[in-house]
Amino acid sequence: MCFRPTPPWTTCGHEWNTEGCIPIWDVNGTINVNASSNRIMNTTGGRASMLATEEFWTYNVLDLSRGFEFMGTLKWELALAVTISWTLVFICLCKGVFSSRIAVYITAPAPFILLTILLIRASLLPGSLDGVLFYVTPDWDGLKSYQVWVEGFIYGFYSLGNGYGAVTTLGSYNRFHDQSLGNSIIISIADLLAAIYCGFALFTILGYMAYETGIPVSEIRNSGPGLIFITYPHTASLLPLPQLWTVLFFLTCILLAVDSQFGAFKTLTSGLCDLYPGTLGKHKVLVCLAACVGGNLLGLIFITQGGMYYFQVVDWYSAALGTTTISFFEGLAIAWVYGADNFCENIKEMMPTLPNRVLKVLKFHWKFVLPVICLVVLSITLWRFKPPTLNDYSYPDIAQTVGWVIATGIVLPIPAAIVYGLFTTQGSLMQRFKHLSAMRYDSFVKHSCDECKEKSYFSDLPLDKTELEMCHMLPDVFQDDRA
Template sequence: MGGFKFENVYNFPGCSGKDEVPEGESPKWRCRKKTMTMAQQQEEEAEKLRLSSVEEMQMDNHDEPQDYHRGTWTRKCDFLLSIVGYSVGVSNIWRFPYLCMRNGGGAFLIPFFFFLVFCGIPLFFMELCLGQFSGVSSLFVWSLCPLFKGLGYLMVIVSFLMSWYYIMVLVWVIYYLVNSFFDPLPWSVCTNSWNTPFCIEDRGKINATKSFLNNLTLVDGNSSMLTGSNYSFNASADSFTPATAAKEFWQLNVLQISSGFGDLGGIRWHLVLALAAAWVLVFLCLMKGVKSVGKVVYVTALVPYVLLTIFLIRGLLLPGAVDGILFYLTPDFKRLLDFQVWLEAGIQVFYSLGPAWGGLITMSSYNKFTNNCLRDAIIGSMADALTSFYGGFVIFSVLGYMAYESKLPINEVATSGPGLALVAYPEAITKLPLPQLWAVLFFVMLLALGIDSQFGTFETVSSGLVDAFPRLLGKRKVLLTAALSLLLFILGLPFTTNGGMYIFQLVDWYAASLCVLLTCFLECIIVGWLYGADRFSRDVELMMGRPVPIIIRLCWCVITPLIMLIAFTATMMNYQPPTYEGYTYPAMARAFGLLLSVIPIIPVPVFMVLQIAQAKGPIVNRIWKLTQPTLEWGPHISKYRKMYQASVSPRLQGRKLVQANLFGAKQ
């Protein structure tokens, strides 16, 4: 060894090299154990000091006024009802029951609750913690990993797109609500000016009418054989399809739909008025931010459950209701072998709960720092899932009655999307006693369900702007809300044209198709690995007094991102172009839709390149540094902040990182 002296090798701090070495144990191993023991004692002392500091600060509940300068929820229940209202929307009524029926009935609940437990709740909880800990909107919360600063802009853009087109659901509901006060209901008869000769009031006569039309040719005739109204046409009868009065009201009165995407036609003023009414309603509810929303949600979040229960009781008293519910619930376990069933269950969970849009982060940023996020996440997620399941009983009890009355199979009267809520169910209402009363209650329920979801997306945009320009907009919340409402009203006018439904369907198909799954995947990677699930668990412990459960850590780090990646890949591989009522969109429209799906993603790589270019040093060091939180990241409560910044430990690597993130660091 060239005279190298071994005793110098073992002269570690705290080891003299002359200590007595027990038999069978090397001096090197002994000194390492001694050094490791001392380091462990120091870590334990630091941890005790940190925990004692946390306990002292948690006993001191007096926060500084500037800690909540953005505002806060008046009561805990305000926030809880807001996230329930945000998650529970019209899709719970017009999409989930149909998916359940089509994908194995009661068996569909197995993949649905699987994705809810292992993806929905962990993502919901993560976003609530991010917002509550940082006290900022989704635009600035990603200071915990500056390399992905663009995610904040992605969320704001997606929320802006959602606010832009989703308002049309409220527009249609408002128009139906106004027409619910007429006697007879305009969608119950075929004697209106917009009805065609092939309108029928009884769905059970559709097949008979088709058979009759196939044996009849009319040329330049004035016919009133089916409706009693005059309608001039020049075509063969087989080019016309009989439709119910409710379907014609939707297509020919509400939408006054054109022939396709290239034929937008003119503005329909009844929809413009309804659009203005919808934005005025949103403005009045949001003009003072969380203070006004906190009062409104007691109505908009709770009323739907009262009305759903009323409709369920009424529906169960109708003949055929039990058959409808059995059709809804009867399990077909063979369908669980179909990958598409699992994919649709997962997508329904992701799009219904609303993670990755920024709404959950924004609303939780107005919480008190010590609020129990885990409880709220479980309640909000389960409320969404159970409302979907409960709503299925309401829908299929009435669809069973419709099938009984029309003597048709239930699958012929069941449909999904607007066709269920705005055609099939209103048609069923016409067969009930006092149909005007039931129509008003039904559309009030849909209005309450829809407007809550609009609150979350709109507030994400407005809060992001306030956080970006606090001096300019901080005290002008009312003015900002009015300006945004006016802007979105103007941008929404194309949806009120004859071809507006084609635009709506295209935007709905593409707007969040790529963003949601991709964003959820990136969130898990950032929080679970780049920032570190163990470190984030300590942040949560600072707020709630206990760390994140191990099962949720496993979801953040492994299970959820893996499922997100599989779902994203499957969605891309199974891509199908949009259609509407058999209409196929031209190539130009599909290209516009693809561009719309890519626009929200653009800020992510753009800001990533800008951040790397502005940093200094070798490229690898730049990227490494940009995965570290900035000085802006941390608890927004001043009494925690100094202690938090002083207690940050170096990032772990390798096996220690994996162990700490999944199971917690050893103390």
């Protein structure tokens, strides 16, 4: 559709359009400069008019049903797109970190290259400077609101993937003496700079839209799917060669989506293979294929006519609550169950040159700062939590119940695993607790040896002395474990 002389989301008269449709392009192919302002002022039979881009997204792509209770039929076009997406994920990850390394060389820098092209083009548009000034000008009254800081904290956790295991899983392929602390700092700074850079690209476009429509930038509030599939295509339709800019933009979205999937998907497959090394660990390609097929099937509910309702409920209840809660328990487990002192000793073993004063600062943050911040943010989130809405649609009670079941299901495995471990371990209660909170070196060494080949592919370097010693220790460790 992007390559058509007249993109279908720019004009009215299609089978999915209503009488209140406002075209972006007129019949003769010229831009309707008053389209967005007419949307604000016009109504048809008491119903607000919609831009052609909005109707294309709502009534054609989504074919949105009446509400949460009405699933509707499956959209075969979306099902085909989802299947292609999971096929790309399988191709990129079927050979482990070796194949993902090759894919990342393309999927990581390409979105920023395309985003830079879009940023340069958008910065030449009228009104783009107003959007940038709105972006960089602090709202001092807004900064006084605790809700702004809470949402910023949640975004930071969500953006970095804290609590999801992706960073930990990919970090397990590092060398034993790798500078993990420096890498953590680099990742955090790079994530911050990438978000700021994407913000410039976004607000240059929003500034242009404000200029074209005659409304302030602050009133253009599309976000999430609406921002991607309504605002951006609308803006691209107003540019010369709209087909080119639309293709570049959606190519950027595809690369970002596939790249973001790598970490979460690798966490799942690596966890299964490490948990059952004798069975699943020997068939990693089949595990990857099964996980892709399973993900494809689970995603079918989101591409029905009611899929947008289900998607928003899952996103609303899992992102804000799940990330913070899991991170809170991870911090408690490391700092207070396993012990911050033991963790510092492990870090010192891997990074002997790390100053002790740095470890003291980290230990203080692990034990006190992180749990307190997570607990405060989680408490405020629960206190101020509101059910989701979609445009003017309010979700029924059944949707909220499903959402809370999802949020509870994300956290429930943590206490369930603790109770299971205490009941299946021998000894007194204190002995069981100490046994469960101790590091199992046999599992660590087994994982290190199983991944030797993948590590060598990943870094193009031979294993260092410590890692070779671990592999040589393997029989002795297992002998001690049997004894």
